[in-house]
Amino acid sequence: MTTTTVGPAQLPPDEPAQRLRAELERLRDEATRQKDLAHRRAEFWAKADVVLGFPAALLAGTAGATGLATADARIPAALLALASAGFTAGAGFLRSATRCRANKRARHAWAALEGRATVKLAQEHVTAEDLGELLECRQAALAAYDGEDPQQGQPPLAPG
Numbered sequence: 001m002t003t004t005t006v007g008p009a010q011l012p013p014d015e016p017a018q019r020l021r022a023e024l025e026r027l028r029d030e031a032t033r034q035k036d037l038a039h040r041r042a043e044f045w046a047k048a049d050v051v052l053g054f055p056a057a058l059l060a061g062t063a064g065a066t067g068l069a070t071a072d073a074r075i076p077a078a079l080l081a082l083a084s085a086g087f088t089a090g091a092g093f094l095r096s097a098t099r100c101r102a103n104k105r106a107r108h109a110w111a112a113l114e115g116r117a118t119v120k121l122a123q124e125h126v127t128a129e130d131l132g133e134l135l136e137c138r139q140a141a142l143a144a145y146d147g148e149d150p151q152q153g154q155p156p157l158a159p160g
Contacts, residue, residue: 020127020128020130021121021126024131025117025121027131027134027135031113031114031117032110035107035110038106039103041099041103042100045100046096048094052094052096053087055084056085056087056091059087060081060084067081103145105144105145109141112137112141113134113138113140116134
């Protein structure tokens with residue numbers, strides 16, 4: 001016959017510290033993955049901005065030059081202008097430059113979280129306050145995707 005104890009389980013004295021350290025490691029690993037993902041996304045959106053913006057500018061210039069060259073070139077000029085407008089509309093719809101900036105902000109926020117977690121893990125003892133601080137940094141990193149660029153001349157908002 002086995003006996004069971006009733007009541008809260010007794011944890012070894014170092015168990016809470018081990019769980020805190022494991023959670024800090026999990027946050028650091030998440031920050032590393034998210035930082036790399038935000039970096040790849042920023043690169044993608046930067047390329048998309050160029051892929052859509054450069055042809056739009058090139059076609060607009062070519063359409064203008066073609067339209068001014070001869071009266072017979074009106075139809076090709078109009079087609080080039082329509083293609084340019086399509087690229088411009090696509091770039092505006094996708095907001096690739098805005099998405100690129102948002103992912104760069106997020107990449108920096110995730111890197112800050114990763115760095116802070118690494119520093120906390122290098123300490124001999126970690127506390128619940130350390131975990132709370134890193135969770136606030138995580139929230140700031142998640143909010144960085146939606147946030148706006150700070151106004152010039154104004155300091156960034158402090159967390160909390």
